[in-house]
Amino acid sequence: MTKPTIYIFGTSGFAREVADIAHANDHAVAFLTNDPAQAEDLSDFGEVLPESEVDSLSDALFAIGIGDNGVRRKIAERYAGTLQFPALIHPSASFGVGQRERVEAMPGVIVCAGVRFTNRIAVGAFSIFNLNATVGHDVIVGDYCNIAPGANLSGYVHLHPGVWVGTGAAVNQGQPGAHLEIGANTMIGSGSVVVKSCDPDSIYVGIPAKARG
Numbered sequence: 001m002t003k004p005t006i007y008i009f010g011t012s013g014f015a016r017e018v019a020d021i022a023h024a025n026d027h028a029v030a031f032l033t034n035d036p037a038q039a040e041d042l043s044d045f046g047e048v049l050p051e052s053e054v055d056s057l058s059d060a061l062f063a064i065g066i067g068d069n070g071v072r073r074k075i076a077e078r079y080a081g082t083l084q085f086p087a088l089i090h091p092s093a094s095f096g097v098g099q100r101e102r103v104e105a106m107p108g109v110i111v112c113a114g115v116r117f118t119n120r121i122a123v124g125a126f127s128i129f130n131l132n133a134t135v136g137h138d139v140i141v142g143d144y145c146n147i148a149p150g151a152n153l154s155g156y157v158h159l160h161p162g163v164w165v166g167t168g169a170a171v172n173q174g175q176p177g178a179h180l181e182i183g184a185n186t187m188i189g190s191g192s193v194v195v196k197s198c199d200p201d202s203i204y205v206g207i208p209a210k211a212r213g
């Protein structure tokens, strides 16, 4: 049976990467944007429709192909309870015991090629796990987080909502009952190594990662 089309909010590079995941799962795609005339040519992927078409698509499946955590949150909240956002998982992602089911249960989650989850990981809605990221045991990822390509989260790490972990960053482990905490909306720079908990609403860079003034 033909699988339903996935309608992807956004028309940028990450939207195309989400389209790749949908294609790898045998879905056709189309894109939604406020201004189709300004969108790049996506005819090799699918058609580009105005967002206003959503009203006529209410039984369809949707994804948000936008990396910016704040913009993704706005779109998700705009359509909360009205549109279906299934978790989208690339077939090459791999999971420890019971973990795939935990991810699939969360709306809007995007898991790109090569991601590895071990087990007992809590995954927030509308979080993104980009190419080859790894997520260790007992990690808690809040809603609207973004784990960039090749980032590594050790065990017992807690990302509060809206955290961005940059490309190739490493986060050291916490302990049972004492997770290493990264506060809400904090950004960890690419290539940084986080060795202790981080405040919310901050930018941390370097090895070891320190808050940028």
Ligand SMILES: CC(C)(COP(=O)(O)OP(=O)(O)OC[C@H]1O[C@@H](n2cnc3c(N)ncnc32)[C@H](O)[C@@H]1OP(=O)(O)O)[C@@H](O)C(=O)NCCC(=O)NCCS
Pocket: 067, 130, 148, 149, 165, 166, 167, 187, 188, 189, 190, 191, 192, 203, 204, 205, 206
């Ligand atoms: C940390 C980050 C958010 C800072 O962005 P920014 O505010 O635009 O910072 P700037 O580029 O203006 O750099 C400001 C200073 O921070 C330094 N800096 C920036 N990113 C850094 C990083 N990842 N590690 C160490 N230092 C960094 C710059 O060298 C500069 O230092 P200087 O003032 O001594 O010259 C950004 O560089 C970053 O790492 N983003 C993550 C990118 C990513 O993972 N993308 C994934 C796409 S899927």
